[in-house]
Amino acid sequence: MELQTLTFLFVGISFAVYIGIAIWAKAGTTGEFYVAGGGVKPVFNGMATAADWMSAASFISMAGLIAFLGYDASVYLMGWTGGYVLLAMLLAPYLRKYGKFTVPEFIGERYYSQTARIVAVICLIFISFTYIAGQMRGVGIVFSRFLEVDIITGLMIGMAIVFVYAVLGGMKGITYTQVAQYCVLIFAYTVPAVFISLQITGNPLPQIGFGSTLAADPSTYMLDKLDQVVTDLGFTAYTDGTQTTTNLFFLTMALMAGTAGLPHVIVRFFTVPKVSDARKSAGYALLFIALLYTVAPAVGSMARFNLINTINGEDVTGTEYTKMPSWFKTWENSGLLAWYDHNGDGKIQYAKGNPLEGKKPVFAEERGQYGEKVVTNPGKGEVAAGAPFANEVYVDRDIMVLANPEIAGLPAWVIALIAAGGIAAALSTAAGLLLVISAAISHDLLKSTFAPEISEKQELMYGRIAITVAILIAGYLGANPPGWVAETVAMAFGLAASSLFPVILLGIFSKRVNRKGAIAGMLTGLIFTFCYIVYFKGVFFEPIGVNAPENWLFGITPQAIGGLGMVFNFVVALTVSHLTEEPPQEVQEMVASLRIPRGAASATAH
Amino acid sequence: MSNSNNDNHDSYWRANIKLVLMCLVVWFVVSFGFGVLLVDQLNTIRLGGFKLGFWFAQQGSIYTFLALIFFYVHQMNKLDKKYNVHD
Numbered sequence: 245m246e247l248q249t250l251t252f253l254f255v256g257i258s259f260a261v262y263i264g265i266a267i268w269a270k271a272g273t274t275g276e277f278y279v280a281g282g283g284v285k286p287v288f289n290g291m292a293t294a295a296d297w298m299s300a301a302s303f304i305s306m307a308g309l310i311a312f313l314g315y316d317a318s319v320y321l322m323g324w325t326g327g328y329v330l331l332a333m334l335l336a337p338y339l340r341k342y343g344k345f346t347v348p349e350f351i352g353e354r355y356y357s358q359t360a361r362i363v364a365v366i367c368l369i370f371i372s373f374t375y376i377a378g379q380m381r382g383v384g385i386v387f388s389r390f391l392e393v394d395i396i397t398g399l400m401i402g403m404a405i406v407f408v409y410a411v412l413g414g415m416k417g418i419t420y421t422q423v424a425q426y427c428v429l430i431f432a433y434t435v436p437a438v439f440i441s442l443q444i445t446g447n448p449l450p451q452i453g454f455g456s457t458l459a460a461d462p463s464t465y466m467l468d469k470l471d472q473v474v475t476d477l478g479f480t481a482y483t484d485g486t487q488t489t490t491n492l493f494f495l496t497m498a499l500m501a502g503t504a505g506l507p508h509v510i511v512r513f514f515t516v517p518k519v520s521d522a523r524k525s526a527g528y529a530l531l532f533i534a535l536l537y538t539v540a541p542a543v544g545s546m547a548r549f550n551l552i553n554t555i556n557g558e559d560v561t562g563t564e565y566t567k568m569p570s571w572f573k574t575w576e577n578s579g580l581l582a583w584y585d586h587n588g589d590g591k592i593q594y595a596k597g598n599p600l601e602g603k604k605p606v607f608a609e610e611r612g613q614y615g616e617k618v619v620t621n622p623g624k625g626e627v628a629a630g631a632p633f634a635n636e637v638y639v640d641r642d643i644m645v646l647a648n649p650e651i652a653g654l655p656a657w658v659i660a661l662i663a664a665g666g667i668a669a670a671l672s673t674a675a676g677l678l679l680v681i682s683a684a685i686s687h688d689l690l691k692s693t694f695a696p697e698i699s700e701k702q703e704l705m706y707g708r709i710a711i712t713v714a715i716l717i718a719g720y721l722g723a724n725p726p727g728w729v730a731e732t733v734a735m736a737f738g739l740a741a742s743s744l745f746p747v748i749l750l751g752i753f754s755k756r757v758n759r760k761g762a763i764a765g766m767l768t769g770l771i772f773t774f775c776y777i778v779y780f781k782g783v784f785f786e787p788i789g790v791n792a793p794e795n796w797l798f799g800i801t802p803q804a805i806g807g808l809g810m811v812f813n814f815v816v817a818l819t820v821s822h823l824t825e826e827p828p829q830e831v832q833e834m835v836a837s838l839r840i841p842r843g844a845a846s847a848t849a850h
Numbered sequence: 851m852s853n854s855n856n857d858n859h860d861s862y863w864r865a866n867i868k869l870v871l872m873c874l875v876v877w878f879v880v881s882f883g884f885g886v887l888l889v890d891q892l893n894t895i896r897l898g899g900f901k902l903g904f905w906f907a908q909q910g911s912i913y914t915f916l917a918l919i920f921f922y923v924h925q926m927n928k929l930d931k932k933y934n935v936h937d
Binding site for chain 2: 310315318319321322325326328329332333334337451452454455456457465466467468483485489492493496497500518519520523524526527530531534537538541836839840841842843844
């Protein structure tokens, strides 16, 4: 069968499954809508958490990031998995014992303050929308490349599917759909990886494969060969880093604490029946996540290896454009690959250096002499230090996972599988985010703050309206991605780490931290991190400071600054609390009861 | 709540904190320690085709995290029973 037909088939079947689950799991009460009635088995919750957590970024972008950053990308692997250790040991069981619906609700009650609750709602909404914009973009990319419909049509289909199961089923529908989506995405991710690992190293396990010797040359290890190939082209060795240790340290910290502080992940642990289930479920979640995260570095290194070898050829002199395999042209058509023949030899060469003037290629309408898309913003064609020739190829990192099976020449059904997997990853995360946004609006803002007189039925209706509105906004953001999406993803992690994570943690592990301390700490972390990022990156306006190492505080990049913001939050919260009065007796008793697993009823409204 | 009950809860909490701190030390050592701070030193040692520091940063830390959580779950279940606070 044709690739196109197979892709429609795979994506179509997966959509039918998601909708079937939605009809089966219709939510009738607010408990079912917000936390799936608190009856989800730990294994299923683990899978759902994994799908919830692994977004289009994990599925599509991460291996590409690793492919081009090498060792430096390790911080994402450690950060995004190490956060689960914090979650399992420091947050999940206690928040499950608390047994209500939302994260702001916990912060509001623990710090006996409606202000704290609303600050938390603001953080939550900001973090979640930032994420959703990225997911919807991912859906758009996959649809436009594999189904050859335009991005808007693809977005509409994606929005319609999420609408059906999120609005009808609430958390219950989302949970069981995410279980199905996890299966789709992990299968789609690992199958091509196994094939490629077999091809390059002869070892079917990618985790071991990328540390094995080459099938073509059993005396050389794959990574050693890769190190040699990339250094010959002027890059830093794949297994070495370029970033400072301080920066890697703070970035890992920001990513770990940010992961543990993300509301849509935390809320998943409200859905299991018992405290001990919450711990176990965090373990399962990491197990299911690790299946993808341990494969990703193998995929990244092998993709880089294949890409370089295919482009530069055996003798490292480049491959003639007319002799390149068809994937090069398909991705060139999508604008994610570009070639400018700097030395005019008709061959494509890949090495260190920017082939373009600016970051993205700009194309002319007509085709060049070999049939290539003509780039109108080429660079000067200078040879970078240590490189044998000028780089002529622009590669968007996002295509590494999507194009990998094609580059390796795998059968069409494997490529079709990737499309279904990418869409599953994007939709599952989007749905989880939509739910926490809707819960924050209908439960934290309406029911508890502005309209406490509404009935459960009305609250449920408002929840569904909020989710619908959130889907429309998310769709809009996906269709018109603001230029600052990439910047704000870093901000989402930084903010979660520097605002929410410390106050939740202190709320459980300290009886002494009071309202003043928590609000002061949250605001310090939030404002410091926000201002630092905006100062260097700009969000709605031009950056104020020049984003360069000599200007950074202790050499910490804006992306990593959340780690330092978190430290400030802890220091301020503890200091202010110790200088002011103790929290009321009933709050201290509430903290004491959080620490004891016994008596965790399923999540309730009041 | 009687006093003996409170004492019991306090010792349960202390045992819990001790366990968590122990796990977090390991968590810190494999990731921040082996994967970031000591990576250059460890990279002089080989594990098959991997440099050891690189392996910890991209593989070993994740396996250790997994083992840690399941170890913690197991130990906590024992503590819950021992102090009779299980749910």
